[in-house]
Amino acid sequence: MQIVGYETPGGALFVSDGPGAAVDRVPLDPGDRLDWALADRHCAGTVHEGDHVACDAEGAPYCRDHRSTWVCARCTGTCLKDEMDCFDDHAVYLAAFAPDTFKVGVTREWRLDTRLREQGADRAAHLRTVENGRVAREREAGIAEEIPDRVRVPTKIAGLGATLDAEAWDDLLAGFDPLETFEFDYGLDLSGRPVAETLAAGEVVGTKGRVLVLRNAGTTYAVDMRSLVGYEVESGGSRRELQSSLGAFG
Template identity: 60%
Template sequence: MQVVGYETGGVGEGGDGSGSGDGSVSSAAGGLYVAAAGDVEFVEAAPGTDLSFGLGERRCAGTVHDGGHVPCNADAAPYCDAHSSVWVCARCTGTCLKDEMDCHEEHAMYLAAFAPDTFKVGVTRLWRLKTRLREQGADRAAHVRTFPDGRVAREVEAELASGPDLVDRVRVPTKLDGFGRAVDGEAWAALVDRFDPIERFDFEYGLALDERPVAETMAAGTVRGWKGRVLVLERNGSTYAVDARELVGYELTETVPDRDLQSSLGAFGG
């Protein structure tokens, strides 16, 4: 079986998924898409699930088309040049990079906070706002502007991202540095108040982390939950953070290797 994709934890309005509309967000089941002999199945990785896979060779994950998997033997991972794709809209700064502009629907501009003090400005289609924030694993967020189309939104985003206090992308290692830490509330409030926000969000992922988990690439352990595309696992008394994208392309084996793993402080009783 080869990992060919992943699904991050789901989202529901209200801390208990009740749809209360208070802006809080809770996590649900995520998982891995695995392929064998052309078929694709979903391996659920919900909180409490025990995963027991080793990692074999890694190569290009190929492509999934009409529900089936087309494999690729190229060594490049997670995708070779023939199967990699770039979403050009993410590079847009107001001058469309497509042959024909197609972002004519309403777009939301948002601010997202990643603990302790990394603040991002971003743009997404209005109807995808909460999903997009959850996909990134933001700790807090605010919807600050609504634009009639994506072109104008990207122009304003690029201008704000060129300033000293906002970025337009946050890498996974930076996000991991904030796991188990709180957002600088004073700095966040000062930033958001400059924009007279339309709506604010507080995100709760149910991870209950007292410290930063150890970054690892593995698929064995008890699932604690998801934060964005990061899968948090418990194993042998330690907590690990796995970037799900780093699993794509690996062959899963039934034998879990008994190799040395870096331990978190919690494994030693604090």
């Protein structure tokens, strides 16, 4: 069986039993258990009409032939497609990640709440609604001269269990006039920072964006779900020696 994808913000992994097999969704609800040992890793292939099209290439999670590039992520207002197609309303927003990391971003207005949860934001502010993606990217690029437009997953993991610096967030918002603000609770109830690890065994504590939190043998781990994609898995739990939480919460 191979892990071929993941879902946010609902929290799930997608697995396949082999070439041409249907792709199954494995929910990651709090209290669920995973009991997989990670074996070889290679390209996760693709999914066509619900069935897995396998690929044995070494590149992981995707080889060059199956790696996709979302050109809109690199847009700064000059369309990189053959023809612009983002004509619906877009939201420009700020997102906050504990303890004190902030970013600017854009998304289609109707999926703003979903996009923020996909990223695992702790707080957010809807700054403006504009008429299309081109204008939104222009606004984003301007704000990005002062505020980053991306946050790496290791930075998000490092902030798990921390409290957001509300004063720094309020100071940032003082320079804007938000249309609305958001606060999110992912129900993780962490007493400290989990250990960053790549594993698929343990009790599910919950998910925050694409970060899966597992409890295994008394230690809490944070797993970037993208780092699991492409792995062949076998029943029986992790067979590797894992770093314990001793000293992890200092």
